[in-house]
Amino acid sequence: MAVETQVSSSEENGRPALDWQAIGRELFFTALVAFGLTFVLVGMQTADRGGELIIIPRFTDVVYAIVMLTLGRFGYIMLRYRRASFVLIASLAAFGLSFVLPFPSLFLETMCMVGGLLIALMAVVTLIRHRPGIDMRERDRAMDRAAARFQELSRFIGPILVVFAIILPFLPFMDRQYIDIATLLLMYIMLGWGLNIIVGLAGLLDLGYVAFYAIGAYSYALLAVSFDLSFWVCLPLAGVLAALGGYLLGFPVLRLRGDYFAIVTLGFGEIVRIILLNWYQFTGGPDGIGGIPRPSFFGIAEFLPASRDGITFAELFGIDFDPMHRLIFLYFLILALALLVNMVSLRLRKLPLGRAWEALREDDIASQSLGINRTNIKLAAFTISAAFGGFAGSFFATRQGFISPESFTFLESAIILAIVVLGGMGSQLGVVIATILLIGLPEVFRELEQYRMLAFGAGMVLIMLWRPRGLLAHRDPSILLHGRKGPGADRIEAEQKAAEATR
Amino acid sequence: MSALQKTPLLEVQHLTMRFGGLVAIDDVSFAANNREITAIIGPNGAGKTTLFNCLTGFYKPTVGCLKLTRDNEDYLLERMPGHDITKHARVARTFQNIRLFSRMTVLENLLVAQHNKLQRASAFTLAGLLGLPAYKHVEQSAVDLARFWLDRINLTARADFEAGNLPYGDQRRLEIARAMCTEPALLCLDEPAAGLNPRESAALNDLLLDIREEIGIGILLIEHDMSVVMRISDHVVVLDYGRKIADGEPEAVRNDPEVIKAYLGEEDTEELPDVIKQDVEAAAKEEN
Numbered sequence: 001m002a003v004e005t006q007v008s009s010s011e012e013n014g015r016p017a018l019d020w021q022a023i024g025r026e027l028f029f030t031a032l033v034a035f036g037l038t039f040v041l042v043g044m045q046t047a048d049r050g051g052e053l054i055i056i057p058r059f060t061d062v063v064y065a066i067v068m069l070t071l072g073r074f075g076y077i078m079l080r081y082r083r084a085s086f087v088l089i090a091s092l093a094a095f096g097l098s099f100v101l102p103f104p105s106l107f108l109e110t111m112c113m114v115g116g117l118l119i120a121l122m123a124v125v126t127l128i129r130h131r132p133g134i135d136m137r138e139r140d141r142a143m144d145r146a147a148a149r150f151q152e153l154s155r156f157i158g159p160i161l162v163v164f165a166i167i168l169p170f171l172p173f174m175d176r177q178y179i180d181i182a183t184l185l186l187m188y189i190m191l192g193w194g195l196n197i198i199v200g201l202a203g204l205l206d207l208g209y210v211a212f213y214a215i216g217a218y219s220y221a222l223l224a225v226s227f228d229l230s231f232w233v234c235l236p237l238a239g240v241l242a243a244l245g246g247y248l249l250g251f252p253v254l255r256l257r258g259d260y261f262a263i264v265t266l267g268f269g270e271i272v273r274i275i276l277l278n279w280y281q282f283t284g285g286p287d288g289i290g291g292i293p294r295p296s297f298f299g300i301a302e303f304l305p306a307s308r309d310g311i312t313f314a315e316l317f318g319i320d321f322d323p324m325h326r327l328i329f330l331y332f333l334i335l336a337l338a339l340l341v342n343m344v345s346l347r348l349r350k351l352p353l354g355r356a357w358e359a360l361r362e363d364d365i366a367s368q369s370l371g372i373n374r375t376n377i378k379l380a381a382f383t384i385s386a387a388f389g390g391f392a393g394s395f396f397a398t399r400q401g402f403i404s405p406e407s408f409t410f411l412e413s414a415i416i417l418a419i420v421v422l423g424g425m426g427s428q429l430g431v432v433i434a435t436i437l438l439i440g441l442p443e444v445f446r447e448l449e450q451y452r453m454l455a456f457g458a459g460m461v462l463i464m465l466w467r468p469r470g471l472l473a474h475r476d477p478s479i480l481l482h483g484r485k486g487p488g489a490d491r492i493e494a495e496q497k498a499a500e501a502t503r
Numbered sequence: 504m505s506a507l508q509k510t511p512l513l514e515v516q517h518l519t520m521r522f523g524g525l526v527a528i529d530d531v532s533f534a535a536n537n538r539e540i541t542a543i544i545g546p547n548g549a550g551k552t553t554l555f556n557c558l559t560g561f562y563k564p565t566v567g568c569l570k571l572t573r574d575n576e577d578y579l580l581e582r583m584p585g586h587d588i589t590k591h592a593r594v595a596r597t598f599q600n601i602r603l604f605s606r607m608t609v610l611e612n613l614l615v616a617q618h619n620k621l622q623r624a625s626a627f628t629l630a631g632l633l634g635l636p637a638y639k640h641v642e643q644s645a646v647d648l649a650r651f652w653l654d655r656i657n658l659t660a661r662a663d664f665e666a667g668n669l670p671y672g673d674q675r676r677l678e679i680a681r682a683m684c685t686e687p688a689l690l691c692l693d694e695p696a697a698g699l700n701p702r703e704s705a706a707l708n709d710l711l712l713d714i715r716e717e718i719g720i721g722i723l724l725i726e727h728d729m730s731v732v733m734r735i736s737d738h739v740v741v742l743d744y745g746r747k748i749a750d751g752e753p754e755a756v757r758n759d760p761e762v763i764k765a766y767l768g769e770e771d772t773e774e775l776p777d778v779i780k781q782d783v784e785a786a787a788k789e790e791n
Contacts, residue, residue: 344632351631352614352621355607359615362604369559369596370616370685371589380628477608481650481662 015082023077027070034069038062060104068112075119079126088123091116143467147424148474154429161432165335169328179327181443183334183399187392188439190338192419192431194388197345199417200426201354202381203361205262208269209416211249212386214276214408216242216393221289221403222282231295235394242390243383245272250382254375269413276405288404294326295333295398303329330399337395341388342428348384350478357381358426358478415439422463424470433471437463509536511572512721513558513689518567520553520745527553528564529745535689535738540715540722542736542753544729546765549742551725552599555691558723559596560585573688590619595687597678599694599725605667609658609677612666613649616684621645652680655710672703676710683714690714691723696731704728708735733757741765 043062044055071094075087095116103109150157165186169179191213198206219238223229229237253264276283283289296302301316303326313325348354356377359367368374397403419438423430442456463471513535520528528550535541543551556562558569558580569580571592578592588594604612614621624641625631631638653659656676661669666677675695682690692711696704712735715722726732732739732753739756741749743765749756756762 347632347634348628351625351628352618353625353628353631355611355615356618356622358607358611359604359618362606363602365561366598366602366604367615368561368585369589369598369602370618370681371586372615372618373586373590475606475665477663478611479614479646480608481610481646481653481659 018081023074026077027074030073031066031070034066035062038065058104061108064104064108065111068108068115072115072119076122079119079122082126084123084126088120088127091119091123095120139466144474147467147472151427151429151472151474151476154476157429162339169331176324176327179324179331181440183327183331184443185435185440186331186334186338187396187399188416188419188435189432190334190341190392190395191389191416192423192435193338193341193345193428194385194392195416195420196426196428196431197348197357197385197388198381199420201345201349201361202357202378203425204378204381205258205265205417206385207262207266207410207413207417208249208272209265209385209389210408210410210413211269211272212242212245212389213393213396213412214272214405215245215386216390217397217403217408218276218283218289218393219390220394220397221292224293224398225289225291231293231394231398232298235391238394239387239390242393243387245390246382246384246386247379249386250379254378254382266410266413269408269410273405273408276408284404286404286406288402288406289397290402292397292401292403294401295330297329330395334395334399337391341391344384344388346428353377353380355478418460422460422470424467424472424474426475427470427472430470430472509538511535512537513723514568514570514572515554515558516568516570518554518557518569519565520550520557520562521565526745528557528742530566531742531745531747533740533747533750535721535723537688537721538715538719539737540711540724540735541738541740542724542726542732543740543742544726544732545742548744550745551742552693553745554742555596555693555723555725557581558588558691559594560588571689589685589687593686593688594691595682595685595689596691597675597682597693597695599697601671601674601678603666603674603678603681606665608663609653609666609669610646610649610662612677612681613652613684614645616681617645617648648684648686652683655713656680672699675699675703676707679707679710683718687720689721689723691725693725694727695724696726696728704731707731711735 039062042065043057043059045058047054047056075091078084078087093116095113098109098112098116101109101112103112165182168174168182174182191209194212195206195209198204198209216238219241220231220234223234223237224231249265249268253261253268256264277285279285294303297313297316301311301313303313312321313329345354349358356367356372359370359372360374360377364374367377396407400407415438419431419434422438423432423434437459438456441459467473511534515534516532518528518531519526531550531554533541543554545551553562557564557567560580560583564581567581571578571580571594573593578588580588580592580594583592604615607615621638621641622628625638650659650662653662656673656679658669658673658677658680661673666674669677675698679690679692679695682692695711696707699707708731711722711724714720724732724736736753739749739751739753740747741756741759741762743761748761748765749759751759
C-alpha cells in the first residue's frame with residue numbers, strides 16, 4: 001500500500017520514480033519470508049541410512065530458492081513502476097538461463113523456467129495495456145466471456161472430440177502406455193459425468209460417490225467369479241445393484257441439507273469400504289478378489305492367443321494375435337459407456353426431471369411450492385448417478401482383473417468431486433478438461449516424482465483462485481424460446497454486464 | 504371458467520399455530536371465495552406469512568382445519584404434504600423475498616412450474632428419454648402456456664435471459680407468472696407490490712384484476728400497501744398479534760376502530776412518556 005501511494009505522488013516521464021528504500025524493504029521481507037518457508041522444508045532432507053534417520057542438508061537449494069523468489073519479486077515491483085521492457089528482457093534472460101545454470105534439482109529448474117515465463121507474460125500485458133497487470137474483475141469477466149464462448153462452441157467441439165477419441169487408438173504414436181492413460185482418463189470422465197448429476201445438476205454435495213463405484217466393481221467381480229456369468233450379463237446387474245445402493249442411501253440422507261448431507265454421504269462411502277474390508281467370507285477382505293474374467297468380444301470371441309472352447313478374436317477376423325487388441329477393445333468399451341452416460345445426462349437436462357434437479361439446486365423451497373416432490377426427484381438423481389457409478393465400477397473390475405478395498409478410498413471420491421467442481425458444476429465439457437488436467441497431467445509428468453502431487457495441489461489452488469466457480473461455469477439454457485440466434489443469445493452477455501455494473 | 508358466480512373456495516377454521524410458547528396464529532377463521540381477491544393485512548409480525556406457510560404446507564398447523572373446495576371436491580390442506588397441495592389441491596404461492604431459480608432462464612422457470620404435467624407426459628422420464636412424439640407435443644403446449652403468461656407480463660422478449668439478471672419489478676411479475684403456470688385454483692401472493700414503483704404497482708393491480716376476471720380463480724393477498732388493498736380487494740381480513748380483528752368489505756374495515764387502533768396504536772396515552780404524551784395531546788387539540 002505504501003508503495004502505491006508513492007507511485008502516484010512522484011511521476012517522471014509518465015513513469016513513477018523509483019523509491020529504492022521502499023523497494024529494498026519489500027525485497028528484504030520477501031527474502032525473509034522465502035527463507036522461513038524454505039529453510040526447513042527444502043533445506044533439510046531426512047533419509048534412512050542403515051536404520052537410522054539422518055538429516056541431509058541441502059542449503060544450496062535454499063539459496064537458489066531465495067535468490068529466485070527475490071528476483072521474481074523484484075521483477076514484479078519493477079512492473080509496478082512500469083519498467084516493463086526491462087522486466088521483459090530480464091525475465092526472458094532468466095528463462096534462458098534456467099537451461100544453462102547448474103540447478104541442484106529438476107524442480108528448481110522448472111520453477112525458474114515457469115516463473116520467468118510468467119513474469120515475462122505479465123510484462124507483455126503491462127506493455128500492451130500501459131498499466132500494471134489487469135484488475136481482478138476485468139480479468140474475471142474476460143474469462144467468463146471466454147468460457148461462455150467456449151461453451152457455445154462445445155456443440156462443435158463435442159463431436160470433434162468424439163471423432164478424435166474414436167481414431168485415437170489407431171494413431172501411429174499410440175503405444176500401450178498411452179492407451180492405458182486414455183482408458184484411465186475415460187474412466188474418470190465417466191465417473192465425473194455420473195457424479196455431475198448429483199453435484200452439478202441436483203446441487204447435492206456427495207462425498208461418497210466411490211461407494212457406488214465399489215458396489216459396481218464388487219457386484220461384477222462376485223457375480224463373474226462365483227456364478228461364471230459373462231461381462232455382458234453382469235454389467236447391467238452391477239448397474240442395478242449400485243442403483244439399489246443409491247436408492248437405499250437416498251432414503252435416510254435426503255432429509256438432510258448442506259453440510260450434514262455431505263457428512264452422511266462421506267460416512268456411507270467409508271461404511272461400504274469397511275464392510276468390503278471386514279466381511280472376509282464374502283468379499284475376501286483385504287486380500288481382494290482376483291482372477292476376474294476379462295470381457296469377451298460381445299460373447300462371440302475371446303481375446304486370447306488360443307481358446308479352449310470357442311474362437312479367439314484374432315481367428316474371428318483372420319489376423320495375428322496381438323495383446324493390444326484387448327486393450328483397444330477395453331478402450332472402446334469405456335468410450336461407449338462414457339458416451340452413453342453423457343448422452344443420457346444431456347437428454348435428462350432437457351427433460352422435466354433434469355429441470356427439476358436444477359430447480360432444486362437453485363431453490364428447493366420454491367421447487368416444493370411448485371408441486372415438485374423433492375424426495376422423489378433427489379432419489380432419482382441418486383439412483384441414476386449410482387447406476388452410472390456401478391457401470392464404471394464393473395469396467396474397473398474387468399480391466400484390472402483384481403480388486404481390493406484399497407481402490408475405493410475417500411481419496412477416490414475426493415478426486416472425482418474435484419473433477420466435477422474444477423470443471424464447472426454441471427458442465428459436461430468442463431469434466432473432460434478437468435480430468436485431463438487432474439488425471440492426465442500427473443500421469444504425463446510422472447518424471448517429477450514426489451513433486452507430482454505438489455504440482456497437483458498447486459494447480460487446484462490456482463484454478464480455484466482464478467475460476468472459483470470452475471473452469472466452464474457458464475450454464476447453457478435447456479430450452480430457448482427464440483432459438484440460438486434469437487434476441488436472447490447475444491443479449492445474455494449484455495445483460496450480465498449490466499447486472500455486474502449495478503452490483 | 505369453472506363457475507361464474509362466487510363460490511366458497513377456501514375455508515379456514517379455528518387455525519392455530521404455535522411455535523413452542525409463541526402463538527403466531529390464534530384461532531383464526533375466515534373464508535375466501537372464488538373470483539375474489541381476499542386481502543390479508545396487519546402490522547408486522549401479525550402472522551400473515553405464517554398463515555400462508557400453513558396453507559401451502561410449509562408448516563403443519565397446531566390446531567384447525569384448512570378446507571379447499573375445487574370442482575366439487577374437498578381437500579383438507581392440513582393433512583397433505585407440501586408438494587401435493589400444489590399438485591392436487593392447486594394452491595400456488597409467491598414469496599415475500601423473491602424465490603426465482605435465478606440461474607435458469609425465464610422460460611425454464613415457467614416450465615419447472617409445469618413439472619407434474621410434463622413429468623406425467625414423459626412417462627416419468629422414460630418416454631422423454633426416448634424422444635417420443637407424445638412428449639414433444641405436451642412440451643410444446645407447456646411452452647405455449649408459458650408464452651401466454653410471458654405475453655401477459657411483457658417478458659416475451661426476455662424469455663431466454665437468466666431470471667436472476669432481470670430487474671426487480673420483472674422478477675416480481677415473473678414469480679406471479681410462474682405460480683400461474685401451475686394452473687392454480689387459489690393463488691397466494693405474499694406482498695407482491697413490495698419494492699415496486701407506482702407505475703409497476705398499477706400494472707400489477709391490472710394483472711391481478713385480469714387474473715380474477717378471466718381465469719376466474721381466487722386470490723389471497725398479503726399486502727402492506729393500502730392503496731393496492733383498497734383498490735383491488737373484494738374482501739379484507741385483518742390480523743393483529745395472530746388474532747383476527749376484522750373481516751369484511753374494504754370500506755367497512757378501513758373505518759373499523761379496532762383496525763385503526765392496531766395500525767396507529769392505542770388511543771389511551773397513559774403509558775407513554777410525558778414528552779410524547781404532550782405531543783399527542785397537542786396534535787389532538789389541533790385536529791379539533
